Amino acid sequence: MKNRIKSVLFEAFNQAVKNGKLPGMEFPDGVQIAVPKAEAHGDFSTNLAMILASRIKTPPRQVADSLLSILRANPLFEKVEVAGPGFLNFFISTETWQQNLKHIFNSGDKFATSDAGNGRRVLVEFVSANPTGPLHVGHGRGAAVGDSLARLLRAAGFKVETEYYINDVGNQMKTLGLSVYLRYREHFGEKVDFPRECYQGDYIRDIADDMAQRHGRRYLDVPEDECLPDFTKAAVDVIFSGIKKDLLEFGVHFDNWFSERTLHDSGMVQKALSLLEEKGFLYEKDGALWFKTSEFGDEKDRVIRRSTGELTYFAADIAYHLQKMERGYDMLVDIWGADHHGYVPRVKAAVKALGHDDSALKVMLVQLVNLIEEGEQKAMSTRAGEFVTLSEVVESVGTDAARFIFLTRRCDSHLDFDLDLARSQSQENPVYYVQYAHARLASVFRKAAEQGIVLREPDQIDTALLSSAEELNLLKMIDAFPQVLAESALALAPHRISYYLTNLAGKFHGYYTRSRFIGEDPELTQARLLLSAVMKRVFKKGLNLLGVSAPESM
């Protein structure tokens, strides 16, 4: 509907210019069509007159008046008025809203889409947890946000790929291998001094035990240096297949699994460094190789190759981003834990230094999750082996509740995840509220089928019967869905979908309680069933954007 208003407004403007009611000019930028908060201000309003006013030095209300007669001639509107400082308020006629329901129904699956993305290619990279341990709750939030964002962008007309970047090279991998190796020796009764920087979790012991099962005492006589790679590989394989399993259970899909190792093997890292070298952004100091990120807004320069000769992770990250840029995306979305925020300027610096537009790189920082159980906050630390894993949470509260809760807040705000609340199968748990709306609608159609009622074609249905304030409001809310979808996608804000759905569910439940859907009047029944069919679809599509199931019954 908003788009229709926009084009009507555009035409009215051009006509006013042609008639000499407005001086000759282009349609200005910054014109908004908004849904006013107060009902008395109409269904939509625009600030066009206020924008024009400052341009042509005429009071805004006077500018608005010159558009008024043209707009009023349009049958779309019941009323158009000038209000406040110079808003043009549009009141859509009841009949237009009622007819609109048929359009929505007929447009089928296309309704829950938008072309806001215009076919632009986007890569969403998220989770990317190092394979040194199971995914924990924080990763879960990133996974929910990233996966949902990808679905949202897709629905909004972007071409989306999702990617998991695997840090399978470097110090952490060595530490991981060492951790397993030492536990392996312990397995055979050796007394081992287990260093603090090694991974303490029980899963390390499990992997070591498994190595002992499979290989027996074979590695005990092999020098540590020689057998560590085998232990690292074994650990990565086990942990990574666990990660994949967790993600699968969590309903999260990745198109690509991108290994850091391939960046080294393919010479991409070397290529990135040579490029920076050519452009004169590298220098040696204290035996290390530095990148002048401070020339691009970073607070200080960063090391790329340590004096030991080893490359830092940053070196690989530069290559990774260069590689992503070269793959030709219009936008790169990186979703990181908020504790990595200091990393943003240096990666942006790298992108810029390599000659790409750093505004195409959007880094979303997902704030930490506070896990709360019985009113107490739970401690989290991977290295110390004290953390609540994602799979534990999923097992305890279910995928639907977990995902929904992760997506009820904007990602840059801290999230208190109350396990007891998420577990509770009742009132306070918002996910059921929305799912229940869908299940109720499903049950209405089951009931209708039982009574042999078949939904007619929309043009055989009298939607004018949907005339209560409640019904009109629902017609409007449903109509706004594609708009909400587009705005959430462009703002990279999937939580707005859950907010919208909760809102719609509230309105629906009230309506349901007060209204008989399948009643004595077959015409009214048909009209309400048509409304129900569309609402059901909105809930289903909306929940799907969040990666939450839409049950037929509960």
Add this chain to the structure above:
RNA sequence: GCCCCCGUAGCUCAGGGGAUAGAGCACAGGAUUCCUAAUCCUGGUGCCGCAGGUUCGAAUCCUGCCGGGGGCACCA
């Protein structure tokens, strides 16, 4: 010390230039002959952290301050 995020109702948070700032929870009371009560209805709250600035218009943008969290390695 420097950097990032947050500060909105008793609590958890939406809203992120537009007109009278919202929801859930909590608290109290009520609703079921009939499509699912995981539901609904009725009750009231706010110096939008503080102070300046930009604007026709600021909870929203800018600056400073205060408070909370996080980050500031040749770790990731």
